[in-house]
Amino acid sequence: MQGADADDLDGVLAALANRHRRAIVYQLGLQPYSIAHLAKMRGLSLPAIHKHIAVLENANMILRRKTGRTNYLILNRESLHELQEWITQFTPGWGSDEQTLENYVAFLDGNSNQNSENETEEKG
């Protein structure tokens, strides 16, 4: 089932593709803050920060606890787990992509050319 996961990833990545929201995520990873407090920290108006919070909540990235009139937020670390895993899937081959590309093109050349020598100046 890649559908639901893909949806989740979409929300999380869209949420993280913004400096303010990344900063908020970072802060809420350290300790809870109120919305008004975050607004002051980021130099943003309440409506502006409210929208950012909404994006993060829709991505299920923060938890909220209302006490009196103030809302305390904290990071929901679980939401990062899926992204973590998605990235990890690329890790096995860590590095060497340049050479892979070179080899692939050389291989294609070989098929119509029977010549796997390098034509570049790379290998004096």
Add this chain to the structure above:
Amino acid sequence: MQGADADDLDGVLAALANRHRRAIVYQLGLQPYSIAHLAKMRGLSLPAIHKHIAVLENANMILRRKTGRTNYLILNRESLHELQEWITQFTPGWGSDEQTLENYVAFLDGNSNQNSENETEEKG
């Protein structure tokens, strides 16, 4: 130096915050493909795919090798390394955010209330 890293992260996350580009990244993580090939795979026009490729290249996420008239692309796995590290910084406390938030609010209550008892049904 958080500045350059933050810029890189911004580019990578913005690039990944799109299904087509994530799919492209995934495919190019398996093997090289031409731009036209990717366009067919995604059911997109050449100009459309070209723009996506441009975004990925600006984020330094893919490598290109032009041979004849076709351009072969592959994933640049290094570009994901930084994001990987950024996410890992949140991992230490994996889980238990809900309780942290509860405790924090209870602590704030205690300061004006001298009462750290739980009002919830959680701890029969």
Add this chain to the structure above:
DNA sequence: CTAAAACTTAACCACAAAGTTAACTATCGG
């Protein structure tokens, strides 16, 4: 009761993102 704090909501605006069509360059196959 009243004023202020902590949000929320709605309406609006400027700008960027993601696609389109059309026209152009460059390379290969015959």
Add this chain to the structure above:
DNA sequence: CCGATAGTTAACTTTGTGGTTAAGTTTTAG
């Protein structure tokens, strides 16, 4: 040389994002 393939570029449209101001609700403080 000629037509087709691969890619780029420009101009345009539509939709989404991120901010604003203004007005509303709920809760606390005096």
